[in-house]
Amino acid sequence: AQTVTQSQPEMSVQEAETVTLSCTYDTSESDYYLFWYKQPPSRQMILVIRQEAYKQQNATENRFSVNFQKAAKSFSLKISDSQLGDAAMYFCAYELTNEKLTFGTGTRLTIIP
Amino acid sequence: NAGVTQTPKFRILKIGQSMTLQCTQDMNHNYMYWYRQDPGMGLKLIYYSVGAGITDKGEVPNGYNVSRSTTEDFPLRLELAAPSQTSVYFCASSKPGTTNTGELFFGEGSRLTVL
Numbered sequence: 001a002q003t004v005t006q007s008q009p010e011m012s013v014q015e016a017e018t019v020t021l022s023c024t025y026d027t028s029e030s031d032y033y034l035f036w037y038k039q040p041p042s043r044q045m046i047l048v049i050r051q052e053a054y055k056q057q058n059a060t061e062n063r064f065s066v067n068f069q070k071a072a073k074s075f076s077l078k079i080s081d082s083q084l085g086d087a088a089m090y091f092c093a094y095e096l097t098n099e100k101l102t103f104g105t106g107t108r109l110t111i112i113p
Numbered sequence: 114n115a116g117v118t119q120t121p122k123f124r125i126l127k128i129g130q131s132m133t134l135q136c137t138q139d140m141n142h143n144y145m146y147w148y149r150q151d152p153g154m155g156l157k158l159i160y161y162s163v164g165a166g167i168t169d170k171g172e173v174p175n176g177y178n179v180s181r182s183t184t185e186d187f188p189l190r191l192e193l194a195a196p197s198q199t200s201v202y203f204c205a206s207s208k209p210g211t212t213n214t215g216e217l218f219f220g221e222g223s224r225l226t227v228l
Contacts, residue, residue: 009153037217045203045219091155100146100171101217103155 002027004094006104013082014112020067021077021107023092030054032096034068034075039089039106048090051075079109087111115139119204119220126194126227134189134223136204144207145187146171146217147179149200156203162187194227201225 003026013019025034036048051059051068058066063083067076079086092104117138126132138145143164148156148171158171162181176198178190187206191198201224205217 004155035216043201043222045205045217047216050216100158100161105153105155 002029002094002096002102004092004102004104006092006107008107009105010108010110012110012112013079015082015084017082018078018080019082019109021079021090021092021109023075023077023104025073025075025092025094027073027094027096029096032094034066035093035095035101036064036066036075036077037091037093037103038086039091040085041088045091049077082111084111084113117204117206117218117220119202119223121223122221123224124226126191126225128194128196128227130194131190131192132194132225134191134202134204134225136187136189136220137185138187138204138206138218139185140206140208140218141184142206142208142218143184145181146205146207147177147187147189148203148205149173149198150203150222151200159189159202191225196227199225199227 005024032053034051037045038048039045049061049064063080065078089106091106093101095101120135146161147159150156157173160179162168168179201222203222204220207217
């Protein structure tokens with residue numbers, strides 16, 4: 001079974017600084033998808049960024065980017081120019097083609113003004 | 114566009130009581146899911162549905178039942194509530210076709226406490 005590990009239960013960063021959230025996963029498959037979801041205090045979870053495993057180029061979405069290391073099975077999220085609105089729980093997730101999402105346990109990110 | 118709507122947002126149950134968590138989506142999504150989120154844990158899949166009339170078990174289905182009579186609605190039934198079912202429950206849906214896009218649309222969650 002696939003597993004997703006987020007080894008940082010909590011992280012904090014100064015406003016306007018850069019922070020990196022770690023995620024590793026375990027799979028024997030070569031074709032899959034990886035995601036970062038954000039869950040703000042209001043609790044509704046939203047998709048932040050998506051990476052297809054067959055793509056070598058790291059995905060970026062404005063201030064959010066990933067460092068995808070397929071051989072190392074690592075998928076970290078970098079948030080640049082952190083803003084107060086970035087404070088949330090962040091979940092890494094894995095999806096095998098036509099299967100269901102497997103979520104990590106989450107990292108709580110605090111932004112320090 | 115309301116997206117995914119869950120009710121109720123909060124509920125306290127006594128042990129042995131039953132209840133139904135309602136979920137409806139207006140995006141014409143084929144796939145719908147129920148997750149539970151326990152403190153300090155990731156989301157665990159309870160049940161999912163790939164279309165009206167089709168449901169299947171996820172990782173933690175025991176103590177729950179679902180039905181999918183329409184594309185829009187996917188209620189989750191708790192029979193004989195137990196303290197172990199104290200959790201936050203999330204309904205989600207995904208776009209028509211495959212789940213490969215990975216973008217789940219979530220409801221705001223329902224916090225259930227069983228005493």
